[in-house]
Ligand SMILES: Nc1ncnc2c1ncn2[C@@H]1O[C@H](COP(=O)(O)OP(=O)(O)OP(=O)(O)O)[C@@H](O)[C@H]1O
């Protein structure tokens with residue numbers, strides 16, 4: 001079943017077409033990877049789907065309902081959660097409080113929100129740091145907490161924007177397992193990542209953007225052998 005259907009999405013910044021008529025879909029239970037050189041438009045596409053940018057044209061459907069142009073908090077309530085490439089922590093709050101903010105998307109009671117947040121911190125293996133200040137965490141740790149905060153909103157779909165940047169190889173492997181567990185818990189996942197080993201380990205399907213356009217979409221191995229994709233990356237940064 002198609003959960004998200006992006007059709008002909010275009011987002012401009014003044015003269016720059018950052019996302020150009022992109023079609024992309026996400027099926028229930030799927031993990032879809034999105035790659036492309038720096039500035040390709042990947043984050044702008046995520047922002048446009050999640051309500052942080054207003055696209056000029058196209059449509060975004062979530063379970064057949066047109067959600068394009070709706071406010072981020074409403075889109076989150078409908079069941080789409082995301083993390084940010086540039087982490088957006090509440091630095092002076094504790095780790096637990098940061099995750100509680102996510103849980104308030106579903107519940108009003110502080111106690112219930114706290115229980116939901118603790119559950120997510122246990123899930124990502126960070127409950128021992130629940131009472132640390134967010135600003136005292138390392139960058140990769142903050143990224144993990146962002147995942148917990150997104151999960152605490154109880155989404156059906158999770159958008160992850162470069163959650164593995166800055167992790168060492170064993171942390172990357174842990175994160176790959178974590179993302180698989182998230183999918184096994186019934187959440188469908190769209191993720192942007194530069195680290196190709198993680199992309200290949202996780203993606204059921206892989207899409208590539210270049211200069212605002214989607215240039216490939218399909219079986220990950222076939223996509224990475226596609227001459228247009230190889231060309232787009234020539235001189236670029238495929239990191240394995
Ligand atoms: N708020 C903005 N205002 C103006 N231009 C923007 C804005 N956000 C992004 N852009 C431009 O849009 C283009 C696409 O940027 P985007 O951040 O979506 O790329 P990306 O594929 O996520 O790149 P990266 O891999 O470096 O994160 C770039 O040329 C960028 O400079």
Ligand SMILES: [Mg+2]
Nearest residue numbers: 042043044085
């Ligand atoms: Mg980006």
